[in-house]
Amino acid sequence: MSSNMDLSKKIISYGYFSKEIPKEFTSEHLGILLDCIDISESKLSKKIVNKWTKTIEFSIPKIENFRRSISIPTPLNYILLSNLLENKWSELANHFNKSNVSLTTPTITDNENEAIKPKFQMEERVYRRINSLGNNKYILKTDIARYYPSIYAHSISWALHTKEIAKENIKKKLYLLGDEIDRLVRNMQDGQTIGIPIGPATSFIIQEIIGVVIDYEFSSAMSIMGIKVNGYRYTDDMEYYFNSLEDAERGLSQLNKIVKRYQLELNSSKTSIIKTPDKLVPEWIYYFTTFNFRKCNDSKINILMQKKDLISYFSKTFEFFKNNNEKGILIYALKTVRKAVIMKENWDIFESLVLHSALIDPLTVPTVFEIIEGYKYRGYPINIDKITEFVNGLIRDNIELKNDYEVAWALSIANRLKMQINEEVSKKLLQSDNAIINTLTMILNSKKLLNGNLNFDHYRSFFTEEELYDSNWLFTYECCNQGWLGQDKDKDYIKKDQFYKQLLDNKISFINADFSPVGSMLRKLVILKMDIGSIIKCGNLTTEKLRENVEQVVKKLLVDNDIIEEIIDNDIIEEIIVDILNKIQEPKKEPKEEPKEEPKEEPKEEPKEEPKEEPKEEPKKEPKEELKEEPPKDKFNSNDWLFNFFNTDFSKEDTIYSNDTYIDY
Numbered sequence: 001m002s003s004n005m006d007l008s009k010k011i012i013s014y015g016y017f018s019k020e021i022p023k024e025f026t027s028e029h030l031g032i033l034l035d036c037i038d039i040s041e042s043k044l045s046k047k048i049v050n051k052w053t054k055t056i057e058f059s060i061p062k063i064e065n066f067r068r069s070i071s072i073p074t075p076l077n078y079i080l081l082s083n084l085l086e087n088k089w090s091e092l093a094n095h096f097n098k099s100n101v102s103l104t105t106p107t108i109t110d111n112e113n114e115a116i117k118p119k120f121q122m123e124e125r126v127y128r129r130i131n132s133l134g135n136n137k138y139i140l141k142t143d144i145a146r147y148y149p150s151i152y153a154h155s156i157s158w159a160l161h162t163k164e165i166a167k168e169n170i171k172k173k174l175y176l177l178g179d180e181i182d183r184l185v186r187n188m189q190d191g192q193t194i195g196i197p198i199g200p201a202t203s204f205i206i207q208e209i210i211g212v213v214i215d216y217e218f219s220s221a222m223s224i225m226g227i228k229v230n231g232y233r234y235t236d237d238m239e240y241y242f243n244s245l246e247d248a249e250r251g252l253s254q255l256n257k258i259v260k261r262y263q264l265e266l267n268s269s270k271t272s273i274i275k276t277p278d279k280l281v282p283e284w285i286y287y288f289t290t291f292n293f294r295k296c297n298d299s300k301i302n303i304l305m306q307k308k309d310l311i312s313y314f315s316k317t318f319e320f321f322k323n324n325n326e327k328g329i330l331i332y333a334l335k336t337v338r339k340a341v342i343m344k345e346n347w348d349i350f351e352s353l354v355l356h357s358a359l360i361d362p363l364t365v366p367t368v369f370e371i372i373e374g375y376k377y378r379g380y381p382i383n384i385d386k387i388t389e390f391v392n393g394l395i396r397d398n399i400e401l402k403n404d405y406e407v408a409w410a411l412s413i414a415n416r417l418k419m420q421i422n423e424e425v426s427k428k429l430l431q432s433d434n435a436i437i438n439t440l441t442m443i444l445n446s447k448k449l450l451n452g453n454l455n456f457d458h459y460r461s462f463f464t465e466e467e468l469y470d471s472n473w474l475f476t477y478e479c480c481n482q483g484w485l486g487q488d489k490d491k492d493y494i495k496k497d498q499f500y501k502q503l504l505d506n507k508i509s510f511i512n513a514d515f516s517p518v519g520s521m522l523r524k525l526v527i528l529k530m531d532i533g534s535i536i537k538c539g540n541l542t543t544e545k546l547r548e549n550v551e552q553v554v555k556k557l558l559v560d561n562d563i564i565e566e567i568i569d570n571d572i573i574e575e576i577i578v579d580i581l582n583k584i585q586e587p588k589k590e591p592k593e594e595p596k597e598e599p600k601e602e603p604k605e606e607p608k609e610e611p612k613e614e615p616k617e618e619p620k621k622e623p624k625e626e627l628k629e630e631p632p633k634d635k636f637n638s639n640d641w642l643f644n645f646f647n648t649d650f651s652k653e654d655t656i657y658s659n660d661t662y663i664d665y
Helices: 007-012 026-034 077-085 089-096 124-132 155-161 165-171 176-187 201-226 245-261 283-290 299-323 329-336 344-360 362-376 383-399 404-417 421-431 433-446 473-482 498-507 517-529 532-536 541-560 570-589 594-605 607-630 631-634 641-646
Strands: 055-063 067-072 106-108 117-120 140-141 229-234 235-243 272-275
Touching: 007 026, 007 077, 007 106, 007 201, 026 383, 055 272, 055 283, 055 362, 055 404, 055 433, 077 089, 077 176, 077 201, 089 201, 106 140, 106 201, 117 201, 124 229, 140 245, 140 498, 155 165, 155 201, 165 176, 176 201, 176 433, 201 229, 201 245, 229 473, 235 641, 283 299, 283 383, 299 329, 299 344, 329 344, 329 362, 344 362, 344 641, 362 383, 362 404, 362 517, 362 641, 383 404, 383 421, 404 433, 433 473, 517 570, 517 641
Parallel strands: none
Antiparallel strands: 055 067, 106 117, 140 235, 140 272, 229 235
């Protein structure tokens, strides 16, 4: 998507729930039906549209003994802010263009399941350093202390319009774009002026408004001194390069003054001036990216070598984790090792090692269980008893500490693998005040995965009109939407609310209780294997005939790639058919556009040769190649490991295909 058209829908569909939230939660339905929701003052009342509301707070691990909280605003506030950002995107884009050092300029993307992304990936930081060190010997490294939680809401207007203009307009009661963003941000977090919510895509855009003005003022101040700024800013991480220590110290002094103008502080523990040479990337990254599992032609020796290499790899991984105060080491190690095909004979040791990784670094839990779930459906001997014990223990040890991330992901795993939660743990869950945990608990209860004589009175205390705009809005709404605990859409406290009534009337839900990353990837793989072009050409296609075609492809996929049949059910077949029907309709829009472009280009270059050669060669060669090569590179994220995992023939390959050349850390 190259314009701001429907930006609000994309931000709402894919930028509402942070990636740290389990995938059972989704806002795609709200984004799709956004045009059906009337949020005008005439429909909702001025009081509701301007109401102060509370966010759901969700605690996640940061580094050892430290945590941070991500937020989920109420849907009304999020829609209002998203609509404003879409309507004023041109003005915001002009502001972002003021910075020549930002790597995180918000960019509207065409990528599936993504609304906004940084202009550059994190690996660009290394290239910037390399390109800047040719004539510079000193590196100034710093970041802003508690950046998102410290942003002063009024400073958004200062950054967009200058402090002087912003204050003058407030006196005149002339409200600018910055003032409107300021007001909506405060409304979504109970009126507080300090901090913006961590997690939503809207906050990524807002932080960049502040970051850009810091870049601009820093470059201007250094230019007055005759010093050209070389370096980058990635969100709040900054690195600048200087030819002398004196210039670097001047740079630090100026940067300190500028961030204070916006009520921010540099992080003293992460601020330093380094004389080169300095390492370009951490040692642990080099180790993981260059590690290779040994191979030989003797299958028995091969099994033994892989077993020893796994022990060596994880031993070094745990050593790096223990000796480095850097986040992401274990996740990086797991995402690297999962590219290797683990032999069934070594599964028990691999399973134990990845579970231990999840135990010592909870941030790895989603990655660990994606690996386990993937191998489960390849017919590997998953130790369900051990994993069930792990999941119950993870909940028991974290629920009273309010470690939401660990508890929520454990519940998500139990949901996907249909694991029983014992009575002791179930009773602890029913005392939770967290909307994400409570909603997941109700999903498990609806599937009879909770055990014991349970009392839901604490949960019932959230069924009030006030809670619809408080920190349990999601739980309260979904109980009415799903009919849990005797609630339904006819309850007075939700029926008389004109906003939530519209959501219920349009059957909008924020949960997909049966979501599975395995099923999602399998659908993509089946569609990839099907010859959509031939299906279109055959004409008179009936749903029954398409179903038969899909079932044939699925059956062949299961046999060829040794995937167990348990993964396939009628719902997945139906979803594949719908996806294919949507794809069949897509090409109808394209033929009108192509002839306008091609006739002008072809006559200038090769008028006679191209029309004769290409039409004959493309239909014969490209369709087969596209099915095997192009989609993993172009249509799917490099992080879609499961897609590549299920597309790998374990009997022939010892490496799972991946186009990951660099994993962000």
